[in-house]
Amino acid sequence: MPARFRMAVRRLPQWIAGAALLAGASFSHAANLNFLKNTPISYMRDADRKALNDAAQIALETKKDDESLAWSNAGTGNSVSITGTITPHGTTKEGDKTCRTATLVAMAKGQTQSWTPTVCKQGNGPWKILRQ
Template identity: 65%
Template sequence: MPVQSFFTARSVTRILTSAVLLAGAGVTFASNLNFLKDTPISYMKDADKKALNDAAQIALDRNKDGESSNWSNSGTGNAVPIHGTVTPRDTLKDGDKTCRSATLTAIAKGQTQTWTPTVCKQGNGPWKIRKQ
């Protein structure tokens, strides 16, 4: 069964843009994403995002709250080595629906970047980012 992606460039951009807006930055600065230059996300290609998503899906299904799993982009074809961790937290269940926050960390060229989306799934379905 194919794993559906909850971790896309669009969702990362949405998370990061929201963080910038919450920090009080103006609309002009929020639309200028030059601050992402030389951060791990700027080196990630689609295959790298898929590797992170696959690792996140597995960690979210198997790990206890606070238990980290390592991931890397080894074998994706990207010349820039990227690695990090996925750590599920704060599991909440409501009937057939399960939600967790997840700390996703990526390290590339000495830079570390962290995202903390809240993800949910229905039954045995895939984890998807919860829209705020």
């Protein structure tokens, strides 16, 4: 992923925003990304990614392991309805560092896509993707 995307998108889920921006900009230029065509991420706009990000932050802060939070892009102005869930699990703590795995699911136009990143935060800081 280009460095400008890593720098520009700092909030969870930064990889979704980067992939979506990359996919949207590259469909006409890179045949190797055609597998993303007509998947939920290909329909996401900035406001949709923000809705997903906001829901992910809430789920990570308020849900117990294996409890899901439903989200949707209602009100974002996108004519494509995108819905899904965020389910945190596998919480670990070491000092003031908390890490969780989160399963994010998006559904649009009969297609389902899911991602399972590991995210961590220090103290009361924001959740960030754990780079592996």
